[in-house]
Amino acid sequence: MSVESNWYQNAIFYQVYPRSFMDSNGDGYGDFQGLISRLDYIRGLGVDCIWLQPTYPSPLRDDGYDISDYKGVYAPFGTIQDFKRLVHEVHARGMRLISDLVINHCSSDHPWFQAARNDPSSKYFDYFVWSDNPKKYAEARIIFVDSQSSNWAYDEKVGKYYWHRFYPTQPDLNFDNPAVREEMKDVLRFWLDLGIDGFRADAVPYLYEREGTNGENLPETHAYLKELRKLMDEEYPGTILLCEANQWPRDVRAYFGDGDEFQLGFHFPLMPRVFMSIGKEDASSLVEILNATPAIPANCQWCTFLRNHDELTLEMVSEEDRQWMWNFYAPDPAMRMNLGIRRRLYPLMENDRRRVELAYSLIFTLPGSPVLYYGDEIGMGDDITQFDRNGVRTPMQWDATKNGGFSTADTTYLPAIRDGRYGYRSVNVAAQSDDPDSNLNRLKRMIEARRASEALGWGKLEWLTSGAPLPVLAYRRTTGGDTVIAVHNLTGESRPSELEAEDGVYQDLLDSGMAVTAESGKLRLTLGPRQFYWLRKVG
Numbered sequence: 001m002s003v004e005s006n007w008y009q010n011a012i013f014y015q016v017y018p019r020s021f022m023d024s025n026g027d028g029y030g031d032f033q034g035l036i037s038r039l040d041y042i043r044g045l046g047v048d049c050i051w052l053q054p055t056y057p058s059p060l061r062d063d064g065y066d067i068s069d070y071k072g073v074y075a076p077f078g079t080i081q082d083f084k085r086l087v088h089e090v091h092a093r094g095m096r097l098i099s100d101l102v103i104n105h106c107s108s109d110h111p112w113f114q115a116a117r118n119d120p121s122s123k124y125f126d127y128f129v130w131s132d133n134p135k136k137y138a139e140a141r142i143i144f145v146d147s148q149s150s151n152w153a154y155d156e157k158v159g160k161y162y163w164h165r166f167y168p169t170q171p172d173l174n175f176d177n178p179a180v181r182e183e184m185k186d187v188l189r190f191w192l193d194l195g196i197d198g199f200r201a202d203a204v205p206y207l208y209e210r211e212g213t214n215g216e217n218l219p220e221t222h223a224y225l226k227e228l229r230k231l232m233d234e235e236y237p238g239t240i241l242l243c244e245a246n247q248w249p250r251d252v253r254a255y256f257g258d259g260d261e262f263q264l265g266f267h268f269p270l271m272p273r274v275f276m277s278i279g280k281e282d283a284s285s286l287v288e289i290l291n292a293t294p295a296i297p298a299n300c301q302w303c304t305f306l307r308n309h310d311e312l313t314l315e316m317v318s319e320e321d322r323q324w325m326w327n328f329y330a331p332d333p334a335m336r337m338n339l340g341i342r343r344r345l346y347p348l349m350e351n352d353r354r355r356v357e358l359a360y361s362l363i364f365t366l367p368g369s370p371v372l373y374y375g376d377e378i379g380m381g382d383d384i385t386q387f388d389r390n391g392v393r394t395p396m397q398w399d400a401t402k403n404g405g406f407s408t409a410d411t412t413y414l415p416a417i418r419d420g421r422y423g424y425r426s427v428n429v430a431a432q433s434d435d436p437d438s439n440l441n442r443l444k445r446m447i448e449a450r451r452a453s454e455a456l457g458w459g460k461l462e463w464l465t466s467g468a469p470l471p472v473l474a475y476r477r478t479t480g481g482d483t484v485i486a487v488h489n490l491t492g493e494s495r496p497s498e499l500e501a502e503d504g505v506y507q508d509l510l511d512s513g514m515a516v517t518a519e520s521g522k523l524r525l526t527l528g529p530r531q532f533y534w535l536r537k538v539g
């Protein structure tokens with residue numbers, strides 16, 4: 001398999017929440033034109049592919065994940081022509097663009113649901129999942145535990161309950177209905193015809209419901225997703241599917257199929273274990289989860305990440321670890337949401353760059369294509385006074401002017417963070433661009449170093465440290481022509497370390513440039529507090 005055809009297996013993704021990225025026309029709302037004007041910035045970070053969050057028409061009761069028209073764009077973003085132009089401009093810079101595909105549910109404002117509700121004899125009635133009995137599918141868990149007590153909502157007009165895995169304003173579509181399955185294929189074609197490079201597929205585990213199951217990862221779901229992939233391979237070769245399945249590794253593994261379902265899948269369980277490793281100064285939970293992660297087909301890849309637009313989910317940890325994470329990283333109950341933590345990266349790490357960089361180092365050197373969340377590259381903060389998860393979706397901070405340079409409007413969709421440690425007057429792109437030691441430039445150099453190493457992108461992984469606790473974590477990544485040993489001191493004290501390594505000279509790919517020699521099969525070095533090296537074998 002050629003490297004070129006599998007670009008996504010070693011790529012840097014950048015997640016754009018478009019409502020808060022850049023407003024070009026002063027209406028307080030991010031738009032396509034604004035995003036276009038910032039593409040050079042994104043490319044300059046070393047990004048290969050943009051993940052653009054939903055831009056469909058929506059009543060915004062789940063911030064756009066409640067779609068009222070699958071083949072349009074929400075007017076404040078611009079027009080379909082503007083969207084096409086965006087795709088063109090992304091490609092012109094050698095990047096790619098994937099967008100969100102939300103097929104499990106639509107908005108209760110969608111004409112399909114309105115038609116179903118107004119006329120149960122219409123063909124759209126069967127687009128949704130109805131029941132007289134709200135005890136049906138009782139084994140399906142509730143996802144939004146803070147606000148929902150049932151996956152059923154009663155529709156007064158119809159006199160029946162309808163199924164929803166998320167908010168009641170997001171009725172689940174009925175994938176047992178062949179018409180729904182066809183509608184969604186048309187949606188895929190519509191966007192792929194506009195030239196996008198694929199999709200981040202939202203909430204895929206929940207497409208089907210079956211009595212006596214938890215309604216997740218069902219065989220019917222996999223069969224349909226394989227049909228989507230087949231359609232893409234046949235009609236739009238080279239396009240990709242990234243799976244959002246917040247599941248244990250063995251269950252996510254199933255979404256790769258035999259290399260014929262998703263090319264990419266988020267590694268949800270790894271993410272909280274990066275935070276646990278750093279907070280507990282012990283990487284054993286991280287090693288354990290990666291050891292429990294099955295091998296994936298040769299044309300697939302994991303996506304690693306630290307933060308995104310949702311709460312930092314703690315669904316994939318034990319009850320005990322969840323409590324530990326909440327106590328350590330979310331001491332104020334307002335920081336907690338559902339089974340997670342609604343904070344951004346830098347505040348989680350108390351603005352301590354050593355800890356932030358340790359976290360980045362782990363995801364950049366472990367297998368997987370990293371996905372960065374807009375604003376984390378400069379160290380943006382969060383605003384926990386905002387509703388739901390909006391506090392981690394505030395305007396991108398471009399400079400020290402009004403609204404952080406995001407918009408000239410008096411009121412923006414979400415308020416920019418103005419004051420304090422994370423306010424745009426101090427934390428912004430302009431202030432960091434020319435400072436070699438800024439959060440932004442240091443991260444850029446890490447990305448560059450990662451890109452420069454074939455082994456970090458494609459190499460096989462071997463642990464060089466083992467046991468528990470694991471205050472120093474070291475591993476080797478190797479391809480035929482490249483060997484890199486990544487070693488991390490997770491503690492706040494200096495630590496000597498002795499690693500098994502082939503004799504020769506190793507040089508840090510990162511700023512230190514330090515060189516160290518392995519002799520008699522041992523590499524000996526001392527790491528400062530929370531220090532890490534990416535040691536490439538150079539001789």
Ligand code: NOJ
Pocket residue numbers: 062065102166202203244309310
């Ligand atoms: C996952 C998305 O990331 C989240 O923001 C959304 O609320 C749910 N899926 C429902 O679409």
